[in-house]
Amino acid sequence: MPTVSNEMLLSHLDAAYNLARWLLGNRADAEDVVQDAYVRALASADQFRGGDQRAWLLSIVRNGCYSSRRRQRVRQASEFDETVHRSGTDIPSPEERAIDRDTSRRVRLAVERLTPDFREVIVLREFEGLSYKAIAEVVAAPVGTVMSRLSRARAQLQAALAEEGGRP
Amino acid sequence: MRCEEVEPLIEAYADGEQSLEGTLAIESHVATCAACAARLERVRALGQVLRTGPSFRAPAGLAERVRATVDAASVTQPQVAWSRPRGWPLWLLSGATVAVASLAFAVVLHERAVVADEATAEAVIEGHVRSLLPGHLMDVASTDQHTVKPWFAGRVDFSPSVVDLASDGFPLVGGRLDYIDHHAAAALVYKRRDHVINVFVWPQASGSPSHSTRSDVRGYHLISWVRAGVAVWVVSDLALGELNEFGHKLDAAMHD
Numbered sequence: 205m206p207t208v209s210n211e212m213l214l215s216h217l218d219a220a221y222n223l224a225r226w227l228l229g230n231r232a233d234a235e236d237v238v239q240d241a242y243v244r245a246l247a248s249a250d251q252f253r254g255g256d257q258r259a260w261l262l263s264i265v266r267n268g269c270y271s272s273r274r275r276q277r278v279r280q281a282s283e284f285d286e287t288v289h290r291s292g293t294d295i296p297s298p299e300e301r302a303i304d305r306d307t308s309r310r311v312r313l314a315v316e317r318l319t320p321d322f323r324e325v326i327v328l329r330e331f332e333g334l335s336y337k338a339i340a341e342v343v344a345a346p347v348g349t350v351m352s353r354l355s356r357a358r359a360q361l362q363a364a365l366a367e368e369g370g371r372p
Numbered sequence: 373m374r375c376e377e378v379e380p381l382i383e384a385y386a387d388g389e390q391s392l393e394g395t396l397a398i399e400s401h402v403a404t405c406a407a408c409a410a411r412l413e414r415v416r417a418l419g420q421v422l423r424t425g426p427s428f429r430a431p432a433g434l435a436e437r438v439r440a441t442v443d444a445a446s447v448t449q450p451q452v453a454w455s456r457p458r459g460w461p462l463w464l465l466s467g468a469t470v471a472v473a474s475l476a477f478a479v480v481l482h483e484r485a486v487v488a489d490e491a492t493a494e495a496v497i498e499g500h501v502r503s504l505l506p507g508h509l510m511d512v513a514s515t516d517q518h519t520v521k522p523w524f525a526g527r528v529d530f531s532p533s534v535v536d537l538a539s540d541g542f543p544l545v546g547g548r549l550d551y552i553d554h555h556a557a558a559a560l561v562y563k564r565r566d567h568v569i570n571v572f573v574w575p576q577a578s579g580s581p582s583h584s585t586r587s588d589v590r591g592y593h594l595i596s597w598v599r600a601g602v603a604v605w606v607v608s609d610l611a612l613g614e615l616n617e618f619g620h621k622l623d624a625a626m627h628d
Contacts, residue, residue, distance in 0.1 A: 210438075210439065210442050214435055214438065214439075217430045217434065217435055217438065218429050218430050220430070221428060221429070221430040221431070221434065222427055222428045222429070222430075225428040226428070231431065232565055232566055234428075235431070235434060235437070236610070236611045236614075237611075238430075238434065238438065239434075239437060239438055239441045239611045239613050239614060240611040240612060240613065242438045242441065242442055242613075243441060243442055243445040243611070243612060243613040246442055246445075247445070271591070272591075275590065275591040275609070307421070307424070307425065308424075308425045308426050311421060311422060311425030311426060312425065312426045315422070315425075315426075326422070329387065330419055330422040330423060331422065331423070331427045335389065336384075336387070336389050351383070351384065354383065354387075355383055358383070358415065358418055361418060361422070362414060362418055365418075365421065
């Protein structure tokens with residue numbers, strides 16, 4: 205039985221946060237989902253069948269992100285507590301200020317405009333360097349689907365970045 | 373190989389996911405085909421631009437918060453003694469049948485308590501949601517426990533213990549009078565970042581002092597316990613781990 209410890213999982217904290225941050229678009233929600241994912245991962249450690257621990261953790265983070273987005277939609281639809289929950293998240297944090305520069309900003313906008321299923325494969329492949337197989341595990345889709353999403357996402361990014369007058 | 377055959381393989385090649393055979397075929401093709409070489413170059417260039425671009429690193433302190441959250445959560449994992457009977461020797465199981473019969477009675481009582489708890493949980497969530505409507509969160513807005521506590525005197529027939537947990541990162545922001553499940557309750561409002569935590573308190577003669585945790589499909593988490601004749605219900609959409617941490621801090625501070 206493969207063992208899972210919090211300290212081992214914490215070595216993937218940057219990857220976990222990066223994925224959540226890209227999928228949720230703000231720091232507060234990303235932190236919440238990551239913390240929750242670690243609790244869930246350790247609580248269900250006995251379901252870990254071995255293999256890629258990072259991919260397994262990221263799949264839990266990803267699921268958390270999707271549930272969080274669903275909850276937000278419900279919240280927004282019922283139109284209450286918008287001010288309570290959203291206040292303060294628009295102030296740029298140091299991390300946001302640091303990336304708020306020309307090329308970076310254009311790339312960020314282009315990636316943010318991708319739909320979540322395209323955005324997640326780009327983040328996992330290009331930023332985290334995961335293999336197709338690992339990405340397939342995280343997003344719970346066949347490798348072929350991962351490849352075609354990746355290809356379409358790249359085409360969209362190339363078009364978006366070219367459109368704004370830059371290379372490539 | 374022809375371009376039509378090579379084209380769909382180029383990305384997997386750039387990603388290092390081609391077989392040796394495919395790799396060799398593509399390399400010999402792009403060596404002579406300018407169009408496919410340009411395609412490959414575009415995929416690589418995009419990758420480079422993306423990688424020099426933004427990537428978020430975990431904020432300082434997140435690892436510590438995760439550790440604290442995980443520790444707090446493991447302390448309050450619900451104790452389900454019946455969940456793992458596998459591996460029990462048979463004689464122990466048969467010997468246990470007498471115990472099971474008497475337990476069944478206890479379970480019936482317990483079930484009844486659980487059903488009552490479910491109704492209260494629903495009422496607590498409703499109270500929480502209601503409090504988030506504009507203008508409903510607080511009757512007395514103050515971060516000072518010595519202002520909030522006396523405010524309740526004369527409004528409820530018990531004296532809720534009001535503690536400040538600002539030093540633990542859960543500042544008190546105020547209180548209000550609420551009505552939960554047919555009784556008046558003191559509602560204390562705390563915050564963690566953007567999250568509101570409602571703590572409902574009312575007198576209750578009996579109940580378990582161990583923390584009982586439940587989560588709701590809408591994403592609300594609840595923790596409840598009864599200690600020293602007071603029922604405490606904590607509700608928030610804060611991550612369960614952090615809410616558990618809050619529950620422990622609050623419990624300890626209230627009964628200091």
